[in-house]
Amino acid sequence: MLPVPGYEQFCDDLSTLLSTYPPSFIYVQDIESIRTTFNVIDTVLRDVSQATPPQNTFKVHYVRVDAISCFTARLFFETVINTLVGWEPKWEDGCTNWSPENELRWNENLDTFLHGLRAAHQHLCQQHGIGATDKGKGKQREGSYDDVRFVVVVERAERLKENLPDMIVPLTRLTEMARVDLTVIFVSQVGWEHIRPPLGASPDPYFMDIQGISKDNVAKSLISNFSSLSVSEDILNNPYHPALASLYTHFITTLCDICFPFTHDPQELQYIAAARWPGFVKPIIDAYKQQLDEQMDENGLEFTPPSEEVRMRLIRYFNPTFTSALEALLPRLTNATDWAKANEPPPNLLSLPRTSTASTTSTSKPDSSNIRALPRMSKFILVASFLASTNPPKSDIRMFGRGLDEKKRRRRATAKTSGKTKSGAPSKIPQRLLGPTAFALDRMVAILGGLLEENDVDTRMGGLAKEFKIPGEYTDMEIGRVGVYSNVIELTSMGLLHRTSPPDRLDGPPMFKCAVSYETTLLLAKELDVALNDLLWDPM
């Protein structure tokens, strides 16, 4: 398999090292496209391990260990040794591990693991006829290996620091401890300086860095994947038919032009391409199908690649959808299949006027529809709790208080968030950006009262109003209802409020925290006709 464009030097270096005399500990760092790096390393290792004596006199056995899935030492040990000796635990055998001749259990701790490694090495040496068999002959046979070499690749090595902190030092010194020909490769997004154990306990690795992959190389590697995606000969079912390869090249080039600035990960770009490409070629395939139907010929007519003009039209038409695909798929707001379904082109695309462009369906946030369906009082509670979480308690009297003198609401003086205040101290960051603070339930209820009194009085039925002489008395009754409290509990169970105090605490009011974002609250406030921005202490 050809190396991924941009990785040639790395592949060359790594395979040279592994087939000659590698350092005992290699550290590969890649910030942006680590999954591609995993694949590249795997390819290199597979090639090296399959090389026969003239090229490589060491029989390489390798194992890739994912530090995420191997979160305990035992899992780690079992993965390493079972894979190295090519043992697969079977359900029928009770999932037993590989066992060396002396039946030593090697998965209990590091000591036994090292013994297991040595036993595995010995086992493989015997298997390949290295060592003991050559003694009698005096000279090694032609085409035999010199030694068995182990390569242990630890992927996402930064996880070791959290999961297996005791393993880092032994792993980095594994060669000297196990005393077999072994190389450990850490692959990580994180620099060695973040993982390095204290006191200089680990030797420094040989660093191999993967520089960011360039746009041309990404495009090249995506294009080179085209042939491997092709599943069938039938062009009607296979959008990756070889006849479409040149169109795909243009498609990928355009896609990379648009999306590459936003993400450099080839896998993400491939994902976006996979979502867009079937829709992109659908008009062409449809046209071809129509031609076939019209012709009614058994032999069918040859599929001709689209003309330059059709290609330009397609690209112009679909251009805006690339960005929307990126915006929906990079944060995984939806998945590629759903997105492709939602953004299929109209059936008669090629007959549309040339200037038309695709309109994209906006992917709405999943929770907004839920929130819209809430009862009116719950919406008020959410707005009130947002205010309680965002405004400082001291400001409440100024924001919601209504004295006889009708003092005007005064908000905080407008201060720019960047820069410093006159006294030189850093300016305060609006609470909206720092996240919600916890509030006492009583305070929220009081704010709720204020909100209701200002915005909800007119909607109530007039009949009951006679009983209440004092202004605000009705609202007082409203906020004292059990319904409000049960609403709060319900909202908490929906995850729209967080209860920060333990439920079994008796003293003091229960504390809550708002869990809806500013945007959502703004939406709610608009529905309730509340001027939210006027009620916020920090100016927007």
Add this chain to the structure above:
Amino acid sequence: MVKRKRSALNPDEDSVSKRQLRSSLAVSSSTPSRSTRSSAKQVASPSKGNPHGPLAKDDTGDTDEDSADELALQPQTQSPSTPCTGARVTRTYGRKDRLQYKNQKLTDETDFPCADPVGTLDSDDEPLTMKRRTRRGKPAPQGAEDVSVPITEPGNASRLVRNHPLQSPRKRTTRSVAVEVTIPITLKKANAQSPSPHPPDTSPSNAHPLLSEPVTPDIVLERTSDRNNIDFFSEADTLHRDLHGHLNEQKKQTLLSLQRTSSKPRGHGEEGPSSVNDSAAAQLSELINGTVMRAEGNSCLLLGPRSSGKSRILESCLHTLPMKPILLRLSGWIQTTDRHALREIAVQLLQQTGSSILPGSESVPEPQTNVEEEENPFLDPIDDATKIVEDQNFRLPPSSHLHALIPILLTLNRPVIVILDAFDLFALHPRQSLLYCLLDNVQNSRASSESRGIAVIGMTSRLDTVQLLEKRVKSRFSGRTIRTSPPNGFQDWMDTMRRALRPFLSGNSEKSDEEWGHWWGAKVEEFLTDPEVVNLLNETFSITREPKLMERLLRTPILRLNPSEPHLTFKSLCISAETQRARPSNLLFTNLSYPAMCLLIASVHADTSGHPIFTFEMLFDYFRDQLRASTAAPVQVNGGNIGMVRCTREVLMATFDGLIASKTFVCVTGPSSNISKEFMKYRSNLHRSIVKPIIDKSGQIHLKKWLTKAQ
């Protein structure tokens, strides 16, 4: 290229070209694949005119003739008594080269590839770089195209010497006295070493079996059969195809020798006092011999900084022992508790003696009596090896009996050597009971007559290890500390490096191999005496003396050797130094995506406004403000908007996650279930001074402007 053409057109423009012409006319001509490179060499070596003559005579004769005028100018470069032809030839051609350079310096001003990433070039160095380049891309006059050398072995041999001097001596022409003095010595060494098929064993790497087998015989065959005209470079700068095998073998061997660099200075170190490591090795082997031969109870501490050769010295001492003691290897990194350590001792005893020493689970009584019973099996050490194979049911003693293991060590029938790697960590175990037992045993061993000797050897790099020991442990420890040290002089360091770079390639004395060896040696010398290289290495040496670093530093240049650049260069060393030595924080951040750069700039803004700890919302707020400001007054250049590119909150959030994954942003609070993701508090690992070059390099004007706003 320009230069080459010009010179080719005017072959008579100076005296050198004249001589080129003359020498090229003097030789017979046949092969069109003659390289420009080789013609350059021929120019420098008029002896080509007489290729059939005996090598030494031929070359020396020419040497005397051509360099007679220059000897008067520089008499100090070599003592006249040096018998080695190679060195003399080298010197002479060096002068000739200089002549050429001087002339070419006047004519060639075109190519000036002064690549100097470090910026250490002073004005004095610049002409040198130019000269070197000039020589490499030497013009090929028309006449020289057809030059060929007879195929016969003498011809090869003579070329060998001619090739070799060409590469190395340029420095003596203009460089300082210090360099001039070193070169004759090193060349003498090179010559003394390389011609003999089995030179003295200069490094441990020579012990490798690969060295004893012939190198790539197929290539040799091809050479003798069809190649009439063998030279090192087929194209302008590409190594000849036939020599790729040599290059690969050289790479391989050099990587091997890098893997096994020894920090022990050898060679001309005899006259000085013996090095620290030599005396350490002597002391240690004396101590181990005492245990093995005279059944002494010994304990010592091997103390030295990282990769200063502690383990290597110990292994070499163990290797030379007349008989095989029982080796118990423990490491503080693995055996984190005394119980683990005891178990491990039991396992290793089991493996080396062949059966369980303590009673199995089936019974019973006191360990003492069992020891008496179990002693017998070990009286016959010959059985041991077979026993290990036969004994299929390895069984460990029950854990309750493990503590009795250590006294048993004394009763075994072979001396025991206990090696404690990371000794300081054992001292941190509670009550230091393992150390106490072991060292107590060592003392008892002195008293008892029937013991076979035990040695406890600790290895550590921690200086205050002895102070860590408790009083009762310390009093049992002999207190003997053997120190090792990395090479402590720059010259030692360079010698180590030279040894590592010039492993002996092959055992057979094939002409081609020898030729290659000479050429490679000359190239290594040239590399190691290049003032830029020396400067960089000196810099490295002043920071750290760790031999491992040297090994890492040299590995990349060796790996990057390829046919088009078959020798070590300063450039490749620079690349290596950047990635291996002190890694700059922005090393991998050269090519970030647009949202990532935006987030980084926003974090710089947050930092400069006094909030080093930020949330995603804050960064997004900065970004939104900037975007708003940028789009409020759109700037159009050639009809295109060069303002900030819009970026949705979700995309930024996804990028933010990526930056967290790469630990660019580090979470400062613990994970909490009731703080949502955008309000988690982070701080940035990249300071403004690191972000700035990243943004500058990206070349996006609006981002640069935004960053400069943060003051």
